[in-house]
Amino acid sequence: MSAAMGGPVVLDPYTLPSDDNVNPYAFSVDLNGEWFLQRGKMVAYYGRIDFHGLGHGPLDRLISVNFHSPLHAADWVVAQGQGKMLLADRAFDINSYDLADGNLTIRSGNLLAFQPGLSLKQSIIPGFLTLIGTGKFVAASNGAVVFVEPPVRVDPQALVGWADCPSPCHHYDHAYLRGVLGGVRMLTGLGGVSGEEHQFEFVGAGQVLLQSSERLMDDIDTGVVPRQPGVPAGQPHSGL
Amino acid sequence: MAFTQLTSKMVRADVAPGRPLFSQRGAMLAYTGQVTFTPSITGGQGGIGSMIGRRVANEATPLMTVEGSGSVMFGHGGHHAHVIELTGETLHVESDRLLAFEGGLRQGTMFMGSQGGVMGVIRGQVTGQGLFTTTLSGSGAVAVLAHGGVFELPIRPGAAVHVDPQAYVAHRGEVRNRLSAAVGWRELVGRGSGETFQLELTGEGAVYVQASEEKL
Missing domain, CATH: 3.60.160.10 (Mitochondrial biogenesis AIM24)
Incomplete structure (x- = not known):
């Protein structure tokens, strides 16, 4: 500087x-x-x-x-x-x-x-x-970016992006809601939730970019994708 | 040292079997290894009695237990994070400023009135601490949140530190604090300096101050 x-x-x-x-x-x-x-x-x-x-x-x-x-x-x-x-x-x-x-x-x-x-x-x-x-x-x-090597699980709001690793997938962790005590917990809401039940998981070679806070920036529109069989989130009337 | 400061706003903590952590719920950014996050029903340590104590004292910030083996990154809301190493002293901090702390630390609740009686209660109101504050004692690391960077001011006998109540984050050691009010006729007619109330900390220890007068 x-x-x-x-x-x-x-x-x-x-x-x-x-x-x-x-x-x-x-x-x-x-x-x-x-x-x-x-x-x-x-x-x-x-x-x-x-x-x-x-x-x-x-x-x-x-x-x-x-x-x-x-x-x-x-x-x-x-x-x-x-x-x-x-x-x-x-x-x-x-x-x-x-x-x-x-x-x-x-x-x-x-x-x-x-x-x-x-x-x-x-x-x-x-x-x-x-x-x-x-x-x-x-x-x-939001805050300096930290690079992490996979395998890693990332809070959705902390994820900035990733390079070279082709496996972004969802990971769910509800282990504490299993069993008898977990059932009571789930039914009554007693004890609350950890807020960390859902992460993005990355494996393989590459780099994952994290921002150090969970505050997001506004998304900008990435445009729509054509509605075709096999295209995720395809919408009608794409401009293509 | 269980906590490593990665950036000014992110802290990495190592978790190992038998060495769990407590952290604020939702403050995990990422983790590697096999780690589980369980919402802590008792909101920390000390069994049912402490839990009721914390609920009554409104110091029951939702915590989660972090167990397993691996390393976890913590951060919250774009606030600055600061790691404090405790070696047998007691840290006084507001529970909502706690980002994460090692499971080996003893958690307690302190009534503000126990230091200075009525003045202590008023002090709690002015600093936004309320009637109660959280104490952590023992040996281990604590990560606290602050608005703006945090710096540590040592307190030694004969060298009292005065802190703006809004900039106060936490203090550790054998410290007595007192709210000093400099109210004169200027304050009464609304022409005060804006620095009427100050926290005066005396004894042996340190106070953590944030570079901002904004609360979390």
Whole structure:
């Protein structure tokens, strides 16, 4: 961090970090070309930067390579040009991550921005987005993100995303409701519930990203998926 | 040490057979290994008598017993977590600030009036502690929640510490606390400094203060 103890640091186009955090809550992008960002997450910029909404325009080809679901494209903006761009999101902690020919699935509300080397897809799991390819992306979280190696079981609200491990599944734990005492407990409600009966379970090789609190960010719409046999959560009138 | 501070808001605790933990319900973020979470009917330790005591004292924050073998990550509501190591002293803390604590610690309830009588009761009202507060004694680790970061101020004989009641989190050791009120004519006409009430802590120990005047 550049904010040393010696007093306030003046940031200008030359002292702003390049593709790095300014402080835990703001990220500086050294833009030279294009970046994709969630609408409304840019707080300031230096230089010549144009912001294009996704739609019919000169960037259609780029967008068609990087976006694979047309309906949530409306929530994204392309920043094009040269300069330093600052990203922030309601004072949440912001971190950048590098993917090298990898994949990462993230809760839709947590993803702020990504480089065009990555392509954004809807996850099969509703409410999540998957990034595939090589490049840098920026994500927000409530408290710093902690990486955990599977096997691990995660509280649904603490899950930010996961990389490389293909087995997100539900795990239920009602052991204390079994047996005679458990039956009494279940029928009377005596003793209450632990609030930890349901987790997401991950096994296999990879990384699971946790945020350190159970407060969620608002989801952004990931778009609907086509209604077809075999497509989970498919809805009629998808725009495809 | 059973608790490891992972980030300012997340704590990891190791659980082993025969070494259970108590934690606030719903505060588990993730775990590895074979761990079970059972809502504690008695809301902690000490059998039925203590349970009734806690219910009456309204210090019965829903707790769960964490047993098995593995490691568990705790955090709650985006609040900062702070680990306190106890070596034989007594920690006084509000029960809703308890994130998790080792099962080996003895849990009790203290009547605020037992320190300073009526003034103690008033102190409880001002600090938001109410009439009762929870005590933990023995050897082990406790993770407490606070709004903003927590720092520890040592209390030594002859060096009393004054704390804003709203910023007070917990204290440990042989400490007497007293509410000092500086009420003058300015307070009476509504032109006070806003720092009328202070907790004065004297004795030997430490007080934990949060960098915020917001309650949990």
